[in-house]
Amino acid sequence: MRDTVLLSLALSALPVLAMAEVPKVVTDMPVVQSLTAQVMGDLGTPAVLLDQGANPHSYQMKPSQARALQEAGLLFWVGPEMTPWLSRAIDAAGGKVPQIALLHSDGTHLQSYVDDDDDDHDHDDDHDHDDDHDHDDHADADGHSHEGLDPHAWLDPHNAGNWVSVIAAALAKADPENAATYEANAKAAQERIDTLDKDLRAELTxxxxxxxxxxxxxxxxxxxxxxxxxxxxxxxxxxxxxxxxxxxxxxxxxxxxxxxxxxxxxxxxxxxxxxxxxxxxxxxxxxxxxxxxxxxxxxxxxxxxxxxxxxxxxxxxxx
Known part of the structure; x- marks a missing residue:
């Protein structure tokens, strides 16, 4: 009888344990939170560090946001070129925050602020996305970047669709039990982006x-x-x-x-x-x-x- 009760208790705890495996996800700014939320779906809601209406290029995190960053199971952000304040916060956390800098993910089309054909390319080089990227050469001590790599890459729908795939792959690796859900949600998000792209092209042509x-x-x-x-x-x-x-x-x-x-x-x-x-x-x-x-x-x-x-x-x- 005692063994039966213990087995029942163990089985009843399984859904809770499965939910606990969904990583605590933090994002840097609303646009990344939006793409990540589409991939996570009903499994969870990613937090966003940047307050509504704030300038993403220069921002001071609150203590509660710094704690949320330190407790994150996974961080998705554009990269240090967009939010240098977050780069410094990651360094302050000892580089222990598992993170994906989407701007530097494979398949992202990059371009420069200046007309330089050599800087416009598909980002096909191999990267270790869990490591911090040191791109301080793109910004001065105040976070001001007047030339070089343009970080506003999500405004190309191709990049947004690619980032959705990158986000899904990272979540599936951190939470294999829900990998199929992340993949299905990413596919739906990409189809939505494709429709958006076609509509905008027709409107803007x-x-x-x-x-x-x-x-x-x-x-x-x-x-x-x-x-x-x-x-x-x-x-x-x-x-x-x-x-x-x-x-x-x-x-x-x-x-x-x-x-x-x-x-x-x-x-x-x-x-x-x-x-x-x-x-x-x-x-x-x-x-x-x-x-x-x-x-x-x-x-x-x-x-x-x-x-x-x-x-x-x-x-x-x-x-």
């Missing part, structure tokens, strides 16, 4: 030859993927303010390049963009949100982010 400028240099991947004419930005790639000489040159380009629209950004003051186009025929478009910091976090965020960018671009450029 009619305006692909109409030049525009943006608030900060975040849209290179998006413009390249859809063949759009992004002619420059007010702020640098990490959203730091430029000098007067840069603004003067950009203003001259408005007429010289026939710029049609200028797009401010959701989390930044629109007045610099308004001053830039004052006295010109350039239209002010709706704000863009490349990092999704103004969108409610969750599995739908990536789709919403991309469709909103596409809709705002076509809405102004198509007038």
């Amino acid at each position: 009619p305006v692909k030859d109409r030049p525009f400028v943006v608030y900060h240099a975040a849209y290179g991947y998006f413009a390249a993927h859809y063949g759009l004419q992004d002619e420059g930005s007010v702020a640098f790639g990490d959203a730091t303010d430029p000098g007067a000489a840069h603004l003067s040159a950009l203003r001259a380009d408005l007429k010289a390049k026939g710029v049609v629209c200028a797009f401010p950004e959701a989390s930044h003051d629109p007045r610099p963009m308004q001053r830039l186009i004052e006295g010109t025929e350039v239209r002010l478009g709706q704000p863009l949100d490349p990092e999704g910091t103004q969108i409610t976090p969750g599995p739908d965020l990536y789709d919403t982010l991309m469709r909103t960018i596409g809709g705002n671009l076509s809405g102004c450029l198509g007038q």
